[in-house]
Amino acid sequence: MDQVLSSWNEGQPKERIIKFVRNATDQESPNYLSPESRIAVFDNDGTLWSEKPTYFEGFFVLERLEELYRTNPEVQHQVEQNPAFKQLLQKNFTDLHLTQKEVLDLVLLTHTKNTQPEYNARVKKWAETARHPQTHNKFTDMVYQPMLELVRFLDENHFKIFIVTGGGVDFVRRALSETYGIPPEQIIGSSIKYQFIDKSTDNSTLFRKPELSSFNESDGKPENIQLHIGKVPVLAAGNTDGDAEMLKYANDNNRPGSSLQILIVHDDCEREYCYDKHPDSEKVLLQARTSNWIVVSMKNDFREIFPHRLAQRPD
């Protein structure tokens, strides 16, 4: 038992998680779950890795925008026409306001109009080199050690783990699949449309169209869980209001004790970031408390936050 979840402090969250997994795998338990029903879903940003000062995918967007601005006259023109895009490129984030449409336009601009292999290579390279502006660690090192241990613990107990992220599905696959040890086919996210490029048998491929297919947030999460998995998860973990639908969906009220919901609360101003007083955070915390979900305080329940003795606090 000592080896299990060693970066978690002793306390109710750790106890409840271990008890749930022990019961799920104990055929004598009323809360035993068949291996094929052991589906666990995890949000990514703020649940498995950090998301401050903004979603890490935003830094990829910015880096790609800079490159396109230098090399693509069309993008140059598009940026010049938009004060917010110009401000973004100047890295002047104070009072930067982007509408939802502008954010989508930026995502499509920087994530599409190339082939899938080109895009994959670009994300991989970014993930291998890009560093966080405050900690100067690689973004892929800013994953939560206790959550990595939870993923490993579930995997050892024959749970099948899926990431269900609002981030771009192909971005998260290429940036994080190896770090988490979760294969690309178990990563579900927001998606754009693909267009098959038929070169007969001479390496036909896919073109990434500048068109949104699915935004994997809020209602989108349970809907895409059905599309991709076809089962209702028995365990769900998230950290914000956009994860609430997924957590509710995994809540089987007919069989109390046979499902588990985990809410990560960002209350550690010293070792990570604290934003637990944000209205979205407070709303989902209220839901968690009334629904008996496991509420994980990063400050109190995580013995360590990041792996490999990295710098654990922002500048």
Add this chain to the structure above:
Amino acid sequence: MDQVLSSWNEGQPKERIIKFVRNATDQESPNYLSPESRIAVFDNDGTLWSEKPTYFEGFFVLERLEELYRTNPEVQHQVEQNPAFKQLLQKNFTDLHLTQKEVLDLVLLTHTKNTQPEYNARVKKWAETARHPQTHNKFTDMVYQPMLELVRFLDENHFKIFIVTGGGVDFVRRALSETYGIPPEQIIGSSIKYQFIDKSTDNSTLFRKPELSSFNESDGKPENIQLHIGKVPVLAAGNTDGDAEMLKYANDNNRPGSSLQILIVHDDCEREYCYDKHPDSEKVLLQARTSNWIVVSMKNDFREIFPHRLAQRPD
């Protein structure tokens, strides 16, 4: 070796398949494939189970339409207004012509407007009881024994097998997942849109909206393979022109011998159905021959067609 693919006759197809798998799993071979890259995709209708006199899902549609006609005044009205629908309900299939839109309307009418658990239960019941109009076997028994053995052989060699079907994804999951031993999360198909029904933690669920999301045929197959798997398959099997894009996509021309394409040819008029002279069949057969895909003659290469000594020929 004798145990492997025992329902296949000796010959080039069987030899090539076994050689491919031996190389893929032999670290000394130039065609060795890492376990995580061993992704195999199979079409369903006509590749894993029979599809004559029409796609078996069509019988589910008809059975459901009959029920709705009896119980739902709105559907009754819709059928009365449409001569083709009336003819279908009378099971007068001679000269029955349905437009593409009518087929889609029928599919949406019979597969949606219920919750996901209701739909799942309905398909499961159908699969457990419905019988083929000519052989009188259960539809789920009309699967191809040699293909079941191929799926098992690949699975034993740590390939991850996905069904990539033009059929409804949730239909195939509930009707066939157990028969094939392929879990629902490894079944990709045509899909409708879902709507999350938020009942807080009191068993929130999904409503099946009468709206097409994706038609998983032709170009749709490689596109959905990317969405669901995020990798290019190394093995693909199909039987018609609508599978050609998927087979081409799995054809890695940079590494000959490191991918395999299999085309099933329906040329056995005695034991199954022969429709290999259909223009669609001839077109994809020509592609297969010029691309060195494995061409499987059901007549010559399959020692047995169906499992369990079922009646092997139609009326």
